Amino acid sequence: MTHIAPKVELRNIDLRYFTFDGETEALSDFSLAVLPGEFVAIVGQSGCGKSTLLSLIAGILEPTDGDVLVNGAQVEGPSPLCGYMLQQDHLFEWRTILDNVLLGAEIQGLDPGAAATRAESLLRGYGLGDFLSHFPHQLSGGMRQRAALARTLCTDPEILLLDEPFSALDFQTRLALSDEVAEILRREGKTVILVTHDISEAVSMADRVIVMTKRPGQVKAVHDISFKDSGNGRPRPFEARSQQEFQQYFDRIWGELDIHVGN
Numbered sequence: 001m002t003h004i005a006p007k008v009e010l011r012n013i014d015l016r017y018f019t020f021d022g023e024t025e026a027l028s029d030f031s032l033a034v035l036p037g038e039f040v041a042i043v044g045q046s047g048c049g050k051s052t053l054l055s056l057i058a059g060i061l062e063p064t065d066g067d068v069l070v071n072g073a074q075v076e077g078p079s080p081l082c083g084y085m086l087q088q089d090h091l092f093e094w095r096t097i098l099d100n101v102l103l104g105a106e107i108q109g110l111d112p113g114a115a116a117t118r119a120e121s122l123l124r125g126y127g128l129g130d131f132l133s134h135f136p137h138q139l140s141g142g143m144r145q146r147a148a149l150a151r152t153l154c155t156d157p158e159i160l161l162l163d164e165p166f167s168a169l170d171f172q173t174r175l176a177l178s179d180e181v182a183e184i185l186r187r188e189g190k191t192v193i194l195v196t197h198d199i200s201e202a203v204s205m206a207d208r209v210i211v212m213t214k215r216p217g218q219v220k221a222v223h224d225i226s227f228k229d230s231g232n233g234r235p236r237p238f239e240a241r242s243q244q245e246f247q248q249y250f251d252r253i254w255g256e257l258d259i260h261v262g263n
């Protein structure tokens with residue numbers, strides 16, 4: 001069997017936050033390897049260290065102990081290899097949609113002409129071709145999140161870090177958008193790490209679901225997600241939700257998360 005080198009690797013990570021009131025251990029001995037082109041979802045309760053994990057991979061935080069590697073090299077700060085997408089779209093209200101999408105390319109000093117061509121083609125592809133000169137407040141929540149995705153993809157990162165990117169949207173928009181986004185990222189061959197507290201989202205979108213313990217976050221369980229072949233390989237997320245296996249994965253992960261109502 002040939003060995004495929006991981007795209008992202010976390011080895012025995014410990015992360016402590018030091019504050020005036022003392023210290024918080026957010027992650028403890030957390031290890032994970034993500035292969036190129038893999039779509040991994042990480043689920044865990046609020047406060048278990050999910051956003052902390054993404055910040056480590058993005059090079060925004062340094063581990064207290066352990067190693068973070070991207071493409072086999074130690075992460076030593078933010079790099080254009082990783083694109084980050086958050087719950088809030090963080091679009092600048094005073095910039096047009098096109099200029100918002102061009103922001104990362106500007107910061108990275110990429111060729112403006114080539115970046116504009118790519119930005120426009122991404123926006124057209126996401127159904128926003130008529131909104132290039134509009135301002136964010138003129139768009140719906142789902143359209144804004146699509147613009148945010150275009151901005152993240154405009155610099156062509158190899159790795160996408162998604163931090164609960166759909167959780168501020170209403171249910172229907174969330175379903176439609178997660179379906180679209182999963183398709184886009186698969187088509188582009190991106191390596192994706194999605195963190196979410198939404199089990200359905202994780203199971204319907206990802207190749208593999210990592211369940212985290214409560215804080216300090218550790219890996220509690222790992223599930224390889226597969227659905228009976230519906231003819232053309234993996235079902236789209238929307239379709240996956242109605243498959244028999246979906247409910248089984250959901251129930252098992254629900255049990256592992258150990259959520260008690262009222263606590």
Ligand code: ADP
Pocket residue numbers: 017018019024025026044045046047048049050051052053215
């Ligand atoms: P999640 O994204 O799973 O909700 P986080 O990674 O944001 O969890 O946080 C994990 C834990 O670390 C929480 O208890 C949180 O309060 C704490 N924490 C997060 N960021 C900081 C910080 N900058 N300083 C101190 N504690 C923090």
Ligand code: MG
Pocket residue numbers: 050051052163
């Ligand atoms: Mg978070």
